[in-house]
Amino acid sequence: MSLIEITDVRKSYGTNEVLKGINLNVEPGEVVAVIGKSGSGKSTLLRCVNGLETISKGSISVAGAQLMNDEVHLKALRLKVGMIFQQFNLFPHLTVGGNVMLSQMVVKKTPKPNAEAMARKMLERVGLSEKFDAYPDQLSGGQQQRVAIARALAMQPIALLCDEITSALDPELVAEVLAVVRELAAEGMTLVMVTHEMKFARDVCSRVVFMHEGRVHEIGPPGEVFANPKTPELKQFLGMH
Amino acid sequence: MIEFTIWDILRNLLLATRWTIVLSLVSFVGGGMIGLVLLFLRLSRRKWARALAKYYIELFQGTPLLMQLFIAFFGLGLFGIDVPAWLAAGLALILWTAAFLGEIWRGCVEAIAKGQWEASASLGMGRLQQMRHVILPQAMRIAVPPTVGFSVQVIKGTALTSIIGFVELSKAGTVVTNATFQPFTVYGLVALIYFALCWPLSKSSQILERKLNVAHRNH
Numbered sequence: 001m002s003l004i005e006i007t008d009v010r011k012s013y014g015t016n017e018v019l020k021g022i023n024l025n026v027e028p029g030e031v032v033a034v035i036g037k038s039g040s041g042k043s044t045l046l047r048c049v050n051g052l053e054t055i056s057k058g059s060i061s062v063a064g065a066q067l068m069n070d071e072v073h074l075k076a077l078r079l080k081v082g083m084i085f086q087q088f089n090l091f092p093h094l095t096v097g098g099n100v101m102l103s104q105m106v107v108k109k110t111p112k113p114n115a116e117a118m119a120r121k122m123l124e125r126v127g128l129s130e131k132f133d134a135y136p137d138q139l140s141g142g143q144q145q146r147v148a149i150a151r152a153l154a155m156q157p158i159a160l161l162c163d164e165i166t167s168a169l170d171p172e173l174v175a176e177v178l179a180v181v182r183e184l185a186a187e188g189m190t191l192v193m194v195t196h197e198m199k200f201a202r203d204v205c206s207r208v209v210f211m212h213e214g215r216v217h218e219i220g221p222p223g224e225v226f227a228n229p230k231t232p233e234l235k236q237f238l239g240m241h
Numbered sequence: 242m243i244e245f246t247i248w249d250i251l252r253n254l255l256l257a258t259r260w261t262i263v264l265s266l267v268s269f270v271g272g273g274m275i276g277l278v279l280l281f282l283r284l285s286r287r288k289w290a291r292a293l294a295k296y297y298i299e300l301f302q303g304t305p306l307l308m309q310l311f312i313a314f315f316g317l318g319l320f321g322i323d324v325p326a327w328l329a330a331g332l333a334l335i336l337w338t339a340a341f342l343g344e345i346w347r348g349c350v351e352a353i354a355k356g357q358w359e360a361s362a363s364l365g366m367g368r369l370q371q372m373r374h375v376i377l378p379q380a381m382r383i384a385v386p387p388t389v390g391f392s393v394q395v396i397k398g399t400a401l402t403s404i405i406g407f408v409e410l411s412k413a414g415t416v417v418t419n420a421t422f423q424p425f426t427v428y429g430l431v432a433l434i435y436f437a438l439c440w441p442l443s444k445s446s447q448i449l450e451r452k453l454n455v456a457h458r459n460h
Contacts, residue, residue, distance in 0.1 A: 093382075
């Protein structure tokens with residue numbers, strides 16, 4: 001059984017169908033890059049996986065937890081997949097430590113000392129242990145995004161969804177975030193990432209999914225997809241003519 | 242004819258000012274509590290709850306406070322319920338305040354970026370947990386200046402209750418004028434007392450706005 005099973009997922013906004021029947025299975029430990037033009041549905045697909053968008057048809061399950069539209073099922077699903085956003089979305093009224101501790105204490109009812117220990121461990125992992133008491137607005141974008149990763153990791157998910165996590169960063173800050181993601185991948189974390197970092201996708205990912213007009217247009221190992229695109233749309237997207 | 246000194250006038254007005262202050266506080270606290278209920282109804286996922294709060298707010302914002310006072314005072318009387326002026330005044334002002342505070346606070350909650358809801362949801366928080374730990378702490382900072390600012394409207398709103406016979410500052414002004422025949426002096430003092438109550442609130446609202454904006458400088 002695959003870890004993430006996306007079966008015939010359709011999603012419409014009114015009459016505009018943005019996902020037109022997506023099938024995708026992700027195995028444990030896989031690192032999948034989702035690429036495509038803006039408007040191709042890649043972010044929507046990712047947001048559907050942890051229930052930020054409701055799907056119109058089809059089914060999604062993560063490690064046996066089925067996506068359903070009630071709070072109990074959603075919570076069970078979201079405990080298995082973490083999500084990291086383009087805009088970081090740290091809680092500005094809490095310190096870095098508070099950000100990483102909050103959901104552990106509120107959702108998992110972890111006692112405070114344990115939550116703090118976990119927070120320190122995860123911040124250490126993303127190289128920010130000295131920022132425990134800082135507020136998000138005192139950090140650079142790259143540091144904020146690393147805190148967001150630590151916050152997601154502290155919930156001990158079995159997969160992480162990354163939605164263009166470097167797109168809002170200044171170019172010189174992209175590397176530090178990608179280094180953390182690369183390390184996670186090396187440790188065997190299952191990752192599904194929407195990204196524009198083609199070089200990173202080529203180096204780190206086990207599979208690349210090219211989406212076009214709401215469908216999975218091409219899929220395969222990065223070597224094949226990047227070196228040998230089969231469809232004219234992917235060729236155009238990669239700038240090969 | 243009896244002569245009244247300024248002190249006589251002022252003393253009587255100040256005694257009545259107590260009731261203006263009490264009525265304002267009652268309206269503000271009571272209205273705040275109902276306003277909070279309205280806020281949660283307004284943000285509820287249930288359609289009937291949202292509709293209920295919406296119509297309540299539209300009704301109370303869409304009619305003059307004076308009419309609400311009249312209806313509370315005379316309307317209930319039609320059903321044989323004897324409503325004292327203080328009760329009608331308190332009730333109408335509480336309901337009126339609630340409508341405005343509920344709407345002000347809804348605006349503050351909606352000013353919080355959608356990403357905050359999404360991030361907390363993706364961490365597994367339920368709706369109430371999101372509200373309590375993520376949304377409200379941020380919305381409250383935004384809400385302080387307009388809420389303090391609105392309290393000035395509540396204080397001035399209490400003046401209308403003089404029309405149904407509740408003796409607060411304005412009504413006392415009328416009574417004292419009728420006894421002294423010095424309308425300019427009396428109403429001048431009344432206005433000064435209102436100013437002394439409202440101005441510090443307006444000013445602190447401005448100061449708070451500036452202060453809380455500084456705290457938000459990097460967002």
